Amino acid sequence: MRRTLVMVTAVLGLLSLSLTGAHADRKLRVVATIPDLKSLTEAVGGDLVEVDTLTRGTQNFHEAEVRPSMMLKLRRADALIENGLELDTWADVAVTGANNPGIIRGSPGRIEISRGIQLLEVPTTRVDRSMGDVHPLGNPHFSLDPGLAPIITQNIVDGLSRLAPDNRPAFEKNRQAFLQKLDGEMERWTKQMEPVRGGKVVVYHPDFIYFLTRFGLVQVGMLEDRPGIPPSPQHLVQIIRQMKAEQVKVILVEPWNDLKLAERVAAEAGGGAKALVMANSVGAVKGADNYIAAIDYNVKTLAQVLK
Amino acid sequence: MRTLVLIFIVLCSALTPAVAAAQDPAALRREIEQLQRQLQSVTERLQRLESQPPPPGTPAPPGAGPGVAAPPGEPPGTTGLGEPPSAMDLARPRQPFSLYQQRGSGHLLFDIGIAGDFVGNITQRNVARAGGGTFAGQENRFFPREVELSLFGQIDPYASAVVRIEAGEEAPGQETGVHLAEAYLTLLTLPFGTQARLGQMRNRFGWSNEVHEHDLPWVDRPNVMRNFLGGEGLQEKGVELTLVPDLPFYIEALAGIFNGDNETAFGRGTLQHPLATGRLRTFLELGDEHAIQLGMSVASGQTGDRNRSTILGWEWRYKYRPDGWLHPLITLTGEALYSLRKADVGVDLDGDGSIDQVDKRQRNHWGWYTGLEVQPFRRWAGGVRYDWSQYPINPGWEWAIEPYVSFWPSEFLRFRLAYKHTDRSPQTRDAFNLNDSSARKVDELLFQASFILGAHPAHPF
Numbered sequence: 001m002r003r004t005l006v007m008v009t010a011v012l013g014l015l016s017l018s019l020t021g022a023h024a025d026r027k028l029r030v031v032a033t034i035p036d037l038k039s040l041t042e043a044v045g046g047d048l049v050e051v052d053t054l055t056r057g058t059q060n061f062h063e064a065e066v067r068p069s070m071m072l073k074l075r076r077a078d079a080l081i082e083n084g085l086e087l088d089t090w091a092d093v094a095v096t097g098a099n100n101p102g103i104i105r106g107s108p109g110r111i112e113i114s115r116g117i118q119l120l121e122v123p124t125t126r127v128d129r130s131m132g133d134v135h136p137l138g139n140p141h142f143s144l145d146p147g148l149a150p151i152i153t154q155n156i157v158d159g160l161s162r163l164a165p166d167n168r169p170a171f172e173k174n175r176q177a178f179l180q181k182l183d184g185e186m187e188r189w190t191k192q193m194e195p196v197r198g199g200k201v202v203v204y205h206p207d208f209i210y211f212l213t214r215f216g217l218v219q220v221g222m223l224e225d226r227p228g229i230p231p232s233p234q235h236l237v238q239i240i241r242q243m244k245a246e247q248v249k250v251i252l253v254e255p256w257n258d259l260k261l262a263e264r265v266a267a268e269a270g271g272g273a274k275a276l277v278m279a280n281s282v283g284a285v286k287g288a289d290n291y292i293a294a295i296d297y298n299v300k301t302l303a304q305v306l307k
Numbered sequence: 308m309r310t311l312v313l314i315f316i317v318l319c320s321a322l323t324p325a326v327a328a329a330q331d332p333a334a335l336r337r338e339i340e341q342l343q344r345q346l347q348s349v350t351e352r353l354q355r356l357e358s359q360p361p362p363p364g365t366p367a368p369p370g371a372g373p374g375v376a377a378p379p380g381e382p383p384g385t386t387g388l389g390e391p392p393s394a395m396d397l398a399r400p401r402q403p404f405s406l407y408q409q410r411g412s413g414h415l416l417f418d419i420g421i422a423g424d425f426v427g428n429i430t431q432r433n434v435a436r437a438g439g440g441t442f443a444g445q446e447n448r449f450f451p452r453e454v455e456l457s458l459f460g461q462i463d464p465y466a467s468a469v470v471r472i473e474a475g476e477e478a479p480g481q482e483t484g485v486h487l488a489e490a491y492l493t494l495l496t497l498p499f500g501t502q503a504r505l506g507q508m509r510n511r512f513g514w515s516n517e518v519h520e521h522d523l524p525w526v527d528r529p530n531v532m533r534n535f536l537g538g539e540g541l542q543e544k545g546v547e548l549t550l551v552p553d554l555p556f557y558i559e560a561l562a563g564i565f566n567g568d569n570e571t572a573f574g575r576g577t578l579q580h581p582l583a584t585g586r587l588r589t590f591l592e593l594g595d596e597h598a599i600q601l602g603m604s605v606a607s608g609q610t611g612d613r614n615r616s617t618i619l620g621w622e623w624r625y626k627y628r629p630d631g632w633l634h635p636l637i638t639l640t641g642e643a644l645y646s647l648r649k650a651d652v653g654v655d656l657d658g659d660g661s662i663d664q665v666d667k668r669q670r671n672h673w674g675w676y677t678g679l680e681v682q683p684f685r686r687w688a689g690g691v692r693y694d695w696s697q698y699p700i701n702p703g704w705e706w707a708i709e710p711y712v713s714f715w716p717s718e719f720l721r722f723r724l725a726y727k728h729t730d731r732s733p734q735t736r737d738a739f740n741l742n743d744s745s746a747r748k749v750d751e752l753l754f755q756a757s758f759i760l761g762a763h764p765a766h767p768f
Contacts, residue, residue, distance in 0.1 A: 056595065058631040063718075065628070065635075067598060067768045068590035072557040075500065090765035096467070097559070097767065099551040101496035106464040129719060129760075229717055230685065256631045 028164055031077040031103075033088035034061050035282035036143040037113060037156075039291040041081055043178040044156045048167050052077075054094065057283025057294075060256045062133065062228065066093045074098035077109070078163055081156060084114035085140035111159030116151045117142050120209050132226025144280065145210035146189070146295045149182055185292055189215070189299045196306035200248045202239060202265075204257045207280045211298060217306075220246055223262060236265055243269035250305050251275040255284050276301055417460025418762035424453040424521035427754040439746020441527045441727060441753065443538075449754070450476040453520045455488060459764065468492040471519075488542070500551045510541040511549075511561055511586055512604045513642045514622040521757040522766060524640065524680055526725045530694040530707055531674030535618060535644050537571035541606065543582060544568065561586040567608035572618060572646075572699070574611035582608030590768070600624045600768055614649035614667065624768065634682050638690075641677035646670070650700045672697035674704075688713045703734035711753075719763075723755040 028049045032038040038053040045051065054070045055061055061083075071094050074080060080095065080103040082088050095103055102109040119138030127136045142148050153175045161168040197216035201208075204223040212219050221242050225235045242248070248269065251262045255277050262275035279288035279297045288294035427449035428442055435446035442448075452475050459469040473488040491506030509517050515532060527533075532540060545565030552558065567573040567582030575582075588602040604620035620642060627637040648670045653662035674696025682688035694707040711725035729749040 056630075060633050063633055064765075065626075065768065066765050067592070068557045068559070068588070068600065069592050069598070071551065071559075072590075075551050075557075076553055093765045093767055096493065096495070096502075097551070099497075099500045099502045099549060101498075104464075104495045105461055107496075129717075133718065256633055 028078045028160060028167075029076055030079045030081060030160070031073050032081040033091050034083055034143070036291060036294070037081045037083060037152075039282045039294075040143075040149065040153055040178075041156055041160075043291065044153050044171055044175045045160060046170065046174045048164070048170055049160065054088075054091065057279070057281040057285075057288065058255045060254070061087055061281070064088070064090050066090050066097070068097065070094040071097040074103060075100050077103055079103065079109040079111055079159060081111045081113060081159065083140055083143065084112040085119070085137045086135050087140035108162040111156065113152045113155040113159075114140070114142070115155050117148055120213060121206065132224070133228025134226070139206060139209055141207045141280070142210045144208060144295070144298070145214045146182060146186055146291075147214050148210065149291070150179055153178065182292065185296065189295065192299055192303045193217075196303055199302070199306040200246050201250050201252055201302075201306075202243060202248050203252045204262055205254055207254055208252050208278065211295075215299070215302075217302070220248060223251065223257075223265065231261070240265055240268045243273060244271070247271055249273050250302070252278045254278065254280045274305055276305065417458055418764075420457045420459075420759060420761040420763045422453070422455045422457065422519070422521045422757065422759050422763065423451070424455075424755065424757045426450065426452045426526060428751050430749060430751040434746045434749045434751075437746035439731075439749055441729075441749075441751055444478050445476070448479060450479075451483065452476070455519065455521070457763070459762075462492060465496045466492050466494050500553060502549050504547040504549075505545075507542065507544045508547070510543055510563065510565070510584055510606070511547065512536075512541050512584060512606055513586075513620040513644075514600070514602065514624055514640065515642060516540045521759075524638070524678065524690065524713075525692055525709060525711060526723055526753040526755045527709075527727070529642065529676035529678075529692065530705060530729070531642070531644050531676055531696040534674060534696050535572060535646055535699055537569060541569055541572070545578075545581070547584070557590045559586075559588045561588075565608075570611065572606070572610075573608040573616055575609035575613065576611075580609045580613075582606060595630060596628055598626050598628075598768065610648070612651055614651065616646070616648040619645045619647075626768070633685055634688075636682060638680040638682070639677070640680075641675065643673065643675035645673040646699050648672075648699060670700050672699055686715050703732045705729055705731040709753075719759040721755075721757045723753075723757075725753040725755075727751045727753060 027047070028045065030041055030045065030049050030051045032041055032051060032053045034055055035053050035057045038051050041049060041051045052073050054073065055064050070091075074094055075098045077098075077100060080091065082091055092105065095105075101107065104110065119142070121135075121139035123131075123134060123136060123138075127134055143152060157168070157171045157175050160171055193215040198218060200218050200220045201212065202221045202223065203209075203219055206219070206222060206227055209219060221239050223231050223236070223239060225231050231239075243265070249272065251266050251273065253259050253262045253275050259275060259277060266273040266275045277285055278301065279285045279294040282288055282291055282294045284294070285297060288297045426442065428440060428446060430440045430446050434440050438444055438446070440446040442450075442452075454474045456472045457469070458471075459467070461467050469489060469491055471487075471489040472485060474483050474485045476483050487507060489506070489508050491504050491508045494503040494505070497503060509519070511517050513532075515523065515529060516536065520528075528538070528540065543563075543565035545563060547561055547563040550560045552560075561584070563584040564578070565582040565584065566576050566578060567580070568576045569582075573582050584604070584606045586602060586604040588600065591599045591601075593599070600623070602620075602622040604622070605617065606620075607615070607617040610616050622642045623640070625637075625639040626635040628635040649667050650670045651665045652668045654664050654666050655661065656663040674694070676692060676694040676696075678690060678692035680688055680690030689710070689712045691708065691710045694709070695704065696706075697704045707727055707729040709725055709727040711723055713721060713723045715721045727749070729751075731747045731749075733747070
C-alpha cells in the first residue's frame with residue numbers, strides 16, 4: 001500500500017514537473033472564433049503561434065453550430081481569441097465541452113478583442129426581441145474596419161503575452177510590421193474610396209457599418225426586416241421604393257444570405273443597382289484569404305460599383 | 308510515517324524549480340523589465356486612443372462601455388481607468404447585485420431565460436378512455452407541458468452553474484405544479500482534461516435524454532425512451548465526471564454515480580446501491596459538410612424491489628449542411644436501448660388462481676427509433692420518425708410512425724404540427740386497456756408551440 005502511494009505521488013510529481021513551462025519550448029496553440037481574428041493573430045504571432053479557427057468565412061457567425069470538432073480544437077488550445085459583444089457566445093458551449101481550464105471565461109488564455117473599441121449602433125433605448133436579433137452592447141462586426149486593427153492587434157498582443165511574456169517583444173515587432181503594411185494599404189484604400197465618399201448602400205444584414213463609416217459611405221436601409229428577421233414583402237416594397245428615391249446602386253450581401261432575393265430587389269429598384277456578395281470576413285469570398293485581402297476586396301468592389 | 312516523509316520529499320522536489328525560479332534575481336529582473344514594457348505599451352495605447360478622432364456618426368457609448376472594462380486580475384468593481392477603490396469600498400460586502408449596478412446596463416452576472424412549450428393533441432375516444440395516447444391522461448387537450456425558467460452563468464473562475472425550474476400541467480383539473488428540474492454546478496478547472504458536474508440533472512445518457520422537451524426535434528419523446536426511462540427521461544441527483552483526452556480525434560468519456568430515483572428503470576434511490584452511468588461519445592467530420600456523432604451509454608442500478616437493472620444505449624446522429632447554409636439540410640438521428648432486468652414474477656403452482664411464490668425472472672427487452680429531418684428553407688423543416696419498442700417487463704411491443712412539419716417565424720418561436728400512428732401488439736396489456744377500452748391502434752394529431760424569452764444557450768451538435 002505504502003509503495004503504491006509513493007509511486008502515485010512520484011508520478012504526479014514528475015507530471016507536474018513536465019507540465020511546468022510547457023509553453024516555453026513550443027508554439028502557442030491559439031484558436032480564434034472567427035477567421036478575421038485568425039488572420040490578425042497570425043500576423044501578430046508569426047512563427048511563435050499555431051492558429052486555427054472555429055468557423056469558416058462563409059458561415060453566419062451568429063448562428064454557428066457547436067460541433068465536437070470545435071471542442072477537439074479547444075481541448076489542446078493555449079488561448080481562445082473571441083470577438084465578444086455576443087457575436088460568438090456559442091464558444092462558451094464549445095469551451096465547456098472541451099474540458100480545458102486554460103481557456104474558460106476569466107482565465108489568462110481567454111482573449112476578448114473588443115476591449116477599447118468605440119462601438120457603433122449601441123442601443124440607447126430599451127432593447128427587446130421585438131427589435132430582432134439586436135446586440136444590446138453594440139454592433140459586433142467591428143473587425144471589418146481596418147482603422148480598428150491597431151486596437152484589435154494590441155489586445156491580441158496583450159493576451160498572447162500573458163501566456164508567453166518572453167515573446168512580447170517579438171509579438172510587438174510583428175504587430176508593428178503588420179500595422180506599417182496596413183498603413184500603406186490604408187492610404188491606398190482611402191484614395192480609392194475618396195471619389196465615392198457619401199455613396200449610399202443598402203445592406204442585407206448590418207455587418208458593414210464599421211467599414212462603411214470608415215470610408216464615408218452611408219447605409220440607407222437593410223433588407224432584413226429587423227436584424228436576423230427575414231424580410232417581409234411589405235418591407236421589401238418599402239426598400240425598393242427607398243432605393244429608387246435615393247438612387248442606391250448596390251446591396252451588400254453576406255455569402256450566407258439569400259443573394260437571389262437581393263438580386264430581385266436590385267432589379268426592381270432599377271437604375272443599374274446590383275446585389276454583391278461581400279467579404280464580410282476573411283475567407284467569405286474567393287481571394288479574401290487574409291485580413292488585408294478581405295478589406296482590399298471590399299474596397300475594390302465598392303469603389304468600382306459606386307463610381 | 309515513512310510514507311508521509313517520502314510524499315513530502317517528492318512534492319518538495321516537484322515544487323522546488325518553481326520556488327527557485329521565483330527567487331532567481333535574473334528572473335526577477337526579467338519580470339520587472341517585462342512589466343516596464345507592458346506599462347510602456349499601455350501608455351502608448353492610451354495616447355493613441357486619446358489622439359484618435361471618433362469616426363463620423365459614432366454615437367457615444369453610454370456610461371462605461373467595454374473600452375473601460377477592468378483588465379483581468381483587477382478586483383471586481385474597479386473600472387481600470389477610474390479611481391482605485393477606497394478602503395471603505397474594499398471593506399464593504401460585495402453583493403452580486405451591487406456589482407451589477409457598478410457594471411452598468413447590458414452586463415448581467417448570470418443569464419436568465421424562459422422557455423415555454425405548449426402541446427395539444429386530438430385522438431380517438433377509446434384511446435382517451437384507455438389513457439393510451441402519447442400524453443397519457445391528457446388526451447384531446449391543449450396544455451402547458453413545460454414552462455421553464457433557466458438561470459445559468461459562472462459562479463466564480465472555477466465553476467459554472469445551471470438552475471432550471473419547471474412548471475407544467477400533469478393532469479386535467481390539477482393545479483400547475485412547479486418543481487426543480489435541474490440544479491447543478493460544473494467544476495471547470497479540474498486537471499487532466501476532466502470536468503465534474505454535481506447536483507440534479509438530466510443525465511447524459513444517449514442523445515435525446517439530455518435534450519429538454521422544447522428543444523427536441525419532435526413533439527414527443529421517442530417511444531423507446533418513454534417506455535424504458537419514463538415520460539420525463541432519466542433525471543437524477545448525483546455526480547458526473549467527464550474526460551476529454553488530448554488525442555488527435557474527439558472522444559468524451561463519462562462516468563456517473565447517482566441515487567437511482569427513476570422509478571421506471573431503477574428506483575432504489577440510495578447511494579448504498581447507486582445507479583452507475585457511463586458514456587463514450589465520438590465525432591467524425593467528413594469534410595466541412597458532413598458530420599457524424601456516435602455514442603454508447605450504460606446505466607446500471609437496482610429497482611425498488613432490489614432487482615438489478617441495466618440499460619445499454621447506442622446513439623447516432625448525422626448532419627449534412629451545405630457550405631454557407633445557416634441550417635442543416637438533412638439530419639438523421641437514432642437511438643437503441645437494450646434493457647437487461649430481473650423482475651419478480653408471481654407463479655401459480657397449483658393452478659388455483661392464486662400466486663404461490665414469487666420467482667425472479669430475467670427480462671431482456673429492447674427498442675429503437677430513427678428520425679429523418681429535411682430543412683430546405685431557413686424557416687421550414689419536415690421530417691418523420693419511426694419507433695419500435697418492447698416494454699421493460701411486460702410482453703408485447705409497439706411501433707409508431709410520426710411525420711411532422713416545423714415552422715420558425717424567428718429563432719425564438721416555433722410551431723410544429725405532427726400526425727402519429729401507433730400500433731400495439733395483441734399481447735400488450737395493462738396500461739393500454741383501461742376502462743374497458745383498447746388503445747391498440749392510436750391515431751393522433753399533435754400540435755406544439757414553443758417560445759424562448761431571454762437567454763438560451765447554444766445547442767450542442
